[in-house]
Amino acid sequence: MSTTTTAPSAPTAVSRRGDSVFAGLATGAGLLIMLALAGVAIFLIIEGIPAISASGEQAYGKDNIVVYVWPLLFGTLLAAVIALLIATPLAVGVALVISHYAPRRVARPIGYLIDLLAAVPSVVYGLWGRAVLAPAILPVYAWLADHLGWLPFFDGPARTGRTILTAAIVLAVMALPIITAICREVFLQTPRIHEEAALALGATRWEMIRMTVFPYARSGVISAVMLGLGRALGETMAVAMVLSASGLVTINLISAENPSTIAANIALNFGNASGTKVNVLIFSGLVLFVVSFAVNFLGRWIAARGQVKA
Amino acid sequence: MSLLEERRPAAKPTAMPLVAPQIPAYAPWLAAVLAGGIAALAGLLLGWSLVAVVLVAWALLVVGLPAWSAAIEGERRAKDRLVTTIAWSTFALAMIPLASLAWEVVENGHAIISSEFLTYDMRGVLGAGGGIYHALMGTLIITALATAISVPIGVMAAIYLVEYGKGNRLARTITFLVDVMTGIPSIVAGLFAFALFTMIFGPGVRFGIGGAVALSVLMIPIVVRATEEMLKLVPEELREASYALGVPKWRTIVKVVLPTALGGIVTGVTLAIARVAGETAPLLIIVGTTTTLNLNPFDGRMATLPVFIFSSVTTGGKYDAEQTARAWGAALVLVAIVMTLNLLARAVGKVFAPKTGR
Incomplete structure (x- = not known):
């Protein structure tokens, strides 16, 4: 560029001050990020503390904050775990298609299509889940309740499509591109020479993948799943719009009475909340923050450990 | 034999x-x-x-x-x-x-997409009619403010990480925290902004700038990651050539490193904008929604497209059909905006790719 022309004109004395100012700005920006994250934790704690003594009317009719938050936490974990059970095998399959099965010319557009899934706003997923998926999947739930009703998960009765299972399916669709993107990266990092050695020994493509790609990518896949779990835990709108929640603890996935999730509960009640109720909701948000922080931390830690090994 | x-x-x-x-x-x-x-x-x-x-x-x-x-x-x-x-x-x-x-x-x-739908707000509209102009403007204003907050902080932080920190303790800590920040649930970012502004302005505060702050919490880590990756791709020879000519470090960064990585940074920033433009939960918490046009982000509730979609669908009542139709229309507009930004990001990335590729 025009570097060579501008360079000689800079006098040393001015540049020193410029340097320290610029370095200060850069360092300040870095510190501000640390401050922001600390701020998130601190402000949530300050506003959440009054909720600990809340009870009765102020805690939405519950005896204390633990009784209020526990069913929400249960719903959050349940929805996220089901979502991951659905999304993980799919994501690994799609990532394999992109990294090892599709010809390179096709792999790129496929990756782009999967990225499009990540670009769709969550509120649009919520609208789609509520207006399209829920009615479409109701017959499936009816069938499940009729034929597999002896399983506690499918006890039914299936009267609405807006169940925790539908919410989990929407969450799975949203977590899929994240898991796929990371899996794809780690699959592609498998040393070529390992793959070629396996193929040269007469392995089929699947045997090659099982013997070289999977062992190499294990920690990467686990961390991808953890990050997808983090996304599913914190997702708000899709659940708030899809789920018709009644806030109890149940493992019946297809009935009209569903556990709510922390994020969705905040979104639905925050507008009308006042007084200590606001603190109660913020406290539940703090719980969500801690849980998703832990999950993300674990995911990054596993990823970092895997990298050192490789 | x-x-x-x-x-x-x-x-x-x-x-x-x-x-x-x-x-x-x-x-x-x-x-x-x-x-x-x-x-x-x-x-x-x-x-x-x-x-x-x-x-x-x-x-x-x-x-x-x-x-x-x-x-x-x-x-x-x-x-x-x-x-x-x-x-x-x-x-x-x-x-x-x-x-x-x-x-x-x-x-x-x-x-439902028509000139009326795109240029009218919802003041006094109960049944059919009305539009999303107020929500469209709200989304544009809040997203622009969030970008104005996030890009300087994000880019400067990335410069610190790559040019100044170079793997020292503080840089490693920041990198790690940025990773963790990418995982913050969006609603928690909204609660953070709410708690922050409640302490400053008293309870029940709702305004657009709060939404911009909440979105920044989500946007900064994306900008930092993208910029960091791009700055790392700038060849060390370019910096050394500049130093050899006696150019101070900050001018080297501004005039050599940043222009070289510009394409990638613009791509990353555009993708980050696309990501937060569709964000709903934080805006629901701190910005709320309204039926009339409000162009002042420092005073009172503002409507935004995602929250408009959410509240149209969940309010229910007598005019459910009309509200749902408007929600789908707003969803189409929102998806169009987000997809345009994504395509734009990819186009920018392609145009500038040869520069960063080396």
Whole structure:
């Protein structure tokens, strides 16, 4: 560029001050990020503390904050775990298609299509889940309740499509591109020479993948799943719009009475909340923050450990 | 003698065949067509639904192709073909929601899009009519403010990480915290902004700038990551050449490093904008929503497209049909904005790619 022309004109004395100012700005920006994250934790704690003594009317009719938050936490974990059970095998399959099965010319557009899934706003997923998926999947739930009703998960009765299972399916669709993107990266990092050695020994493509790609990518896949779990835990709108929640603890996935999730509960009640109720909701948000922080931390830690090994 | 003579002709046929029997290369396609044909025929005769036909065709393919392969190529090849079929099936399955979503958004949303829908707000509208102008402007203003906050902080932080920190303790800590920040649930970012501004301005505060702050919490880590990756790609020789000419470090960064990485940074920032433009939860908490146009982000509630969609759908009541129609229209506009930003980001990335590639 025009570097060579501008360079000689800079006098040393001015540049020193410029340097320290610029370095200060850069360092300040870095510190501000640390401050922001600390701020998130601190402000949530300050506003959440009054909720600990809340009870009765102020805690939405519950005896204390633990009784209020526990069913929400249960719903959050349940929805996220089901979502991951659905999304993980799919994501690994799609990532394999992109990294090892599709010809390179096709792999790129496929990756782009999967990225499009990540670009769709969550509120649009919520609208789609509520207006399209829920009615479409109701017959499936009816069938499940009729034929597999002896399983506690499918006890039914299936009267609405807006169940925790539908919410989990929407969450799975949203977590899929994240898991796929990371899996794809780690699959592609498998040393070529390992793959070629396996193929040269007469392995089929699947045997090659099982013997070289999977062992190499294990920690990467686990961390991808953890990050997808983090996304599913914190997702708000899709659940708030899809789920018709009644806030109890149940493992019946297809009935009209569903556990709510922390994020969705905040979104639905925050507008009308006042007084200590606001603190109660913020406290539940703090719980969500801690849980998703832990999950993300674990995911990054596993990823970092895997990298050192490789 | 006689033993030798007998042995000689027998030695030849035992040579191992170099080519194993194989089913033809077009076998998967043929199997897919056959499975589809059989399922369609059975479906027509027995009156199955489309979903059932597709399921049966898939089941036939998953069983049939490996069975064919097993008969001719052996068990290992058959297993390989089974896994290949399943892998491609996962991709097809993952595409169903995307296709359905794209179709439904266009199908349900296009009818209501008109000049009135795009230029009127919802003041006093109960049934049909009205528009999303207020929500559109709110989204543009809040997203622009969030960008104005996030880009300087994000880019400067990335400069610190790559140019100044270079893996010291503080830089490692920041990198780690940025990673953690990417995982903050969006609603927690909204609660943070709410708690922050409640402490400053008292309870019940709602305004646009709070939304911009909340979105910044989500946006900064994306900007930092993207910028960091791009700055790392700038060849060290360029910096050294600049230093050798006596250029101070900050001018080297501003005039050499940043222009070289500009394409990638713009791509990253555009993707970050696309990501937060569709964010709903934080805005619901700290910005709220309103039916009238509010262009001042420092005073009072503002409507935004995502929150407009959410509240239109969940309010319910007498005019549910009209509200849902407007929600789909707003969803179409929102998706169009986000997809345009994504395509723009990719186009920018492509145009500037040769510069960063080296």
